[in-house]
Amino acid sequence: MIAILIRDMALAIRAGGGFGLGLAFFLIVTVLVPFGVGPESGVLREIAPGILWVGALLACLLSLDRIFALDYEDGSLDLLATAPVPLEGVVVMKAVAHWVTTGLPLVLAAPVLGVLLNLESGGFTWLVVSLLLGTPALSMIGAFGAALTVGLKRGGLLLSLLVLPLYVPTLIFGALAVTRGAQGMATATPLLMLAGITFACLALLPFAAAAAIRVNLR
């Protein structure tokens, strides 16, 4: 399973695309927002937590279809499905690889972009903590969506349609934690809920995703 993780990470990094693309997209979204809402720092400060979370979420969405699509096309997904490793484990490892190559860079870049949006100084810690807790759920839910649509010719748009409603709870608690942290309020409740969602997703969704892959490989 570790081998799968390393292989997927190496593929993602060497093939380019996913790795830098998500980051660049995140940057562009956060840069575009001030053009849209105007440069008043007060307004930007207020909406910064939400914008950063939505930006991270959309950037995460970009590379989702690559989780299984390439392996499906060249047949290595069939090999993985018949390998002695449980398919559920493969799914988790692929989601983790996606998180390391997409989610983690977003987490690291978020504070820098927070400066651009005038995020309250108390909010930076909570921004990183909430993204660290929440983005693995985004990758796992995305892997489930990718598993559902892997057999389709043009699954990309459908994938977004399926996955975005599933992202609602994660987004709500993630952005709420940052907003509360920036205003100096207690952040324990949303962070605990966020952690709960992430761990529940990691524990349960691999089974649903593996079932979907088996159907698609039939």
Place this chain on the structure above:
Amino acid sequence: MSIWEYANPKKFMQTSGVVLPFLVVLTVAALVTGLVWGFFFTPEDYKQGSTVKIIYIHVPAAMMAINAWAMMLVASLIWLIRRHHVSALAARAAAPIGMVFTLIALITGAFWGQPMWGTWWEWDPRLTSFLVLFLFYLGYIALWEAIENPDAAADLTSVLCMVGSVFAILSRYAVNFWNQGLHQGATLSMDAEENIANVFYVPLLICIAGFILLFLTLVLLRTRTEIRVRRINALMARERMG
């Protein structure tokens, strides 16, 4: 005699063909009675005036929007566990109906909210979770449409329906954290001390019964259509082979 007999499409077609005309009559009777009674023979609310009458469409539609998803969940589980095609087709047939009920609830809610709250839309927990439910319906239907192999489509949409149910409930409670509600509490519940006044209560119940019957009628009708489509496809495939 067991319920599983109707898993046989032929048996299902026979029985539903007999039941359907009665259902149609009952639906029309209940809806006409309930709506006419509700619209013309109930007093106006002292605060809300005549806008209170939207309740006869809004509440039943909202109830059925949720119950349609619940029915799809049960049908999906039956498909996954016992692999009865009629069940999968019933889930497929129910989805657009549920989506339209969701839309009706949202639109009538907007018409109600405009004079009452002074706004067409408010990011209130109930409204928001209905919008999310609408998106779930949209994704579910799109997945059905996108996959060509009918068995794979049934499997994948069933999995989506199960995962979606969990996330829909999660979203419902997540939005409570996010915004305080403007929407009033439950109009009808078994254990509440105070329900809606009796003059409104009876026609509302008839309307709800009418909407349930309407849903059943439409689901049966659409399931029959789906079975016929399946048969035509099979016939055409056989034609091409021969």
